[in-house]
Amino acid sequence: MVPERDLVVHRADELTQITNALAPALDGRTPPNLFLFGPSGVGKTMAARIAVRELKQEADIGDAYVNCWETYERTGLQYSVATQLLHGAAIHRQSTPRSEWLTTVREKVDHPCLVILDEVDQLEDKRVLYDLQELPAVSLVCIANQAEGLFAGMDSRTRSRVGIGHRIELDSYSVTQLASILRKRIDQLQLGHAVSERQLERVGRVADGDARIAISMLRIVVENARAENGPVEITDDMIEAALGEAHNALRSEHMDRLTDFQWTLYEIVKANEPIPPRDLYEEYCERAENPKTDRTVRTHLGKLVQYDILAERGASQTKRYLTASLDSDR
DNA sequence: CATCCACCGGAACTTAGGGTTC
DNA sequence: GAACCCTAAGTTCCGGTGGATG
Numbered sequence: 563m564v565p566e567r568d569l570v571v572h573r574a575d576e577l578t579q580i581t582n583a584l585a586p587a588l589d590g591r592t593p594p595n596l597f598l599f600g601p602s603g604v605g606k607t608m609a610a611r612i613a614v615r616e617l618k619q620e621a622d623i624g625d626a627y628v629n630c631w632e633t634y635e636r637t638g639l640q641y642s643v644a645t646q647l648l649h650g651a652a653i654h655r656q657s658t659p660r661s662e663w664l665t666t667v668r669e670k671v672d673h674p675c676l677v678i679l680d681e682v683d684q685l686e687d688k689r690v691l692y693d694l695q696e697l698p699a700v701s702l703v704c705i706a707n708q709a710e711g712l713f714a715g716m717d718s719r720t721r722s723r724v725g726i727g728h729r730i731e732l733d734s735y736s737v738t739q740l741a742s743i744l745r746k747r748i749d750q751l752q753l754g755h756a757v758s759e760r761q762l763e764r765v766g767r768v769a770d771g772d773a774r775i776a777i778s779m780l781r782i783v784v785e786n787a788r789a790e791n792g793p794v795e796i797t798d799d800m801i802e803a804a805l806g807e808a809h810n811a812l813r814s815e816h817m818d819r820l821t822d823f824q825w826t827l828y829e830i831v832k833a834n835e836p837i838p839p840r841d842l843y844e845e846y847c848e849r850a851e852n853p854k855t856d857r858t859v860r861t862h863l864g865k866l867v868q869y870d871i872l873a874e875r876g877a878s879q880t881k882r883y884l885t886a887s888l889d890s891d892r
Numbered sequence: 893c894a895t896c897c898a899c900c901g902g903a904a905c906t907t908a909g910g911g912t913t914c
Numbered sequence: 915g916a917a918c919c920c921t922a923a924g925t926t927c928c929g930g931t932g933g934a935t936g
Contacts, residue, residue, distance in 0.1 A: 637921065839899065858924055860900070878933045879898055 571746060572739045573605050576732055580613040583728040584701065587674040588621045595695075595702045595727030599709050603772030604732040606705045607680050614676045614703070624675035624699070631681040636690040639679075643667075643694060647675050671699050678703045683712045684868070692720040702727075734771025741766045743773055744780050751784065757796050764798070768805050779808040816869050824862055826850065828885070831872055836882035839863075 586593040598606045614625050626646035633639050644667050677694060683706040685691070694700055702724065706712040709729065713721055735743065741762040748757055765783075769776035782804040787796050820828065830845045831837055837845075842863075847853040863883065866872040873886040 635922075854923095855925055856899095857901085857926080861924085864901085876933085877899080878931075880933065881899065 571743055572735065573609050573732070576605075576730060577609050577613055579728075579730050580609055580703075581616060583730070584613060584617055584676060584703070587617055587623050587676060587701070590621070590674060592674050592699055593676075593701045595704065595724060597709070597712075597727060597729045598703070598705045598732060599707065599729065600732030601707060601734055601771065603769070603774035603776070604734055605773060606732055607678075609732070610678050610680075610703050610705060614678060617676070622673045624671060624673055625677070626675065627678045627680065629680045631684045634684050636687045636693075639685070639690050640693060643677055647671055647677075647700075667700075668697055671697075673699065675700045676703055677701065678705065680705045682706050683708070688716040688720055688724075691716070691724045695724050735766070735773055735776075736771070737763055737766040739766075740769060740771070740773060740776045744776060747777065747780060753784065756787065757783075761796060761798065761801055764801055765804075769808075775808055775812065778811060779804045782807050782811075816871060819869075820866075820871070823854070824866060827859065827862060828866060828871060831883045832885050835884035836875065837884075839881055839883065842883055 580596065580598070583596050584593045598610060600606050611627065614623075617623055618625060624647050626643045628639055628642050628646075630639065633642050647667055648670060675697075677700055679685075679691075679702060682691075682704040691702065691704075694702060704712070713725055716724070741759065744757075744762045744765060745759075748754055748762070765776055765779050769779060779801075783796055783800050786800055786804065817828075826849060827842070827846065830842055830849070834841065834845065839860075843856050843859055846859060863872065867874055867886075870886050873884050875882050875884065
């Protein structure tokens, strides 16, 4: 759920910038693409969705939202965008040739459309951005961690066509900003008395600028406190305990999506880290009945690194894979 | 500094699987 | 149900890159 605007603290300026950038849609024009960059948990998605929702209230504007982590394939993404823009009409099956979906959208949609692509750097095939850009009514709102990672993955044609537009950077939250975000949530739960300012700041400091981690921690703390009988009381110990739990919860979200093959690779690295690519592949061949080629393994290792599940150190002969620990990058 | 070697990743191709059409 | 179309995943091929080594 997207919090209402009054819950959005410390992002008023950015929200205005986003709304201004997309404002041409109010006059029926197609705004230039918009790029939101910033580390995780700084409110990029929230700001984009609120801005689009506000614009929709004022004019006839179509919208679509796709999380590219979940929908990372070219066809799936096109299908998702097309059905959202057409409200499910006129698309027969997912196997309908993509040229047909795009033609249908092109023919039937005459108002500006704002398409939010969240975690767009997770897209396997960035050419899908070019496909969408071909639709005259569509503006892309691309959300990613870093500009470099996103544009590096594009071929030159896509980059020159899609990469034009406003760019807005969102910085990490400060400790006090995080604390006040948490305070709003606590007040909503009517638990104002149960948590001290100092404890909220402690959560904010540990979350390291990431509101998702901070909020996740707070939720765990509150749940644990409620599980105990009597009035809700939050101790410092409970806060320390929630830290590890919150990190694990976010990590397992990603781990859940691994295939068996990717799990095998992860386990080999975990058992042997730091491990050079060659040893990793040999170990994999021993474990697998029908081992895939090293090229395929490389592709998947690349994904695991991109998902922040594995990390790599060194280059060429000194290259080693190891498990990425959230604790180590702080 | 030149050479070597492990590694990287793009591109074209093959294969398997699913759906559509007649 | 056969012919056809489309896609994702994997394979093959290969040129490029950058530490290590002498």
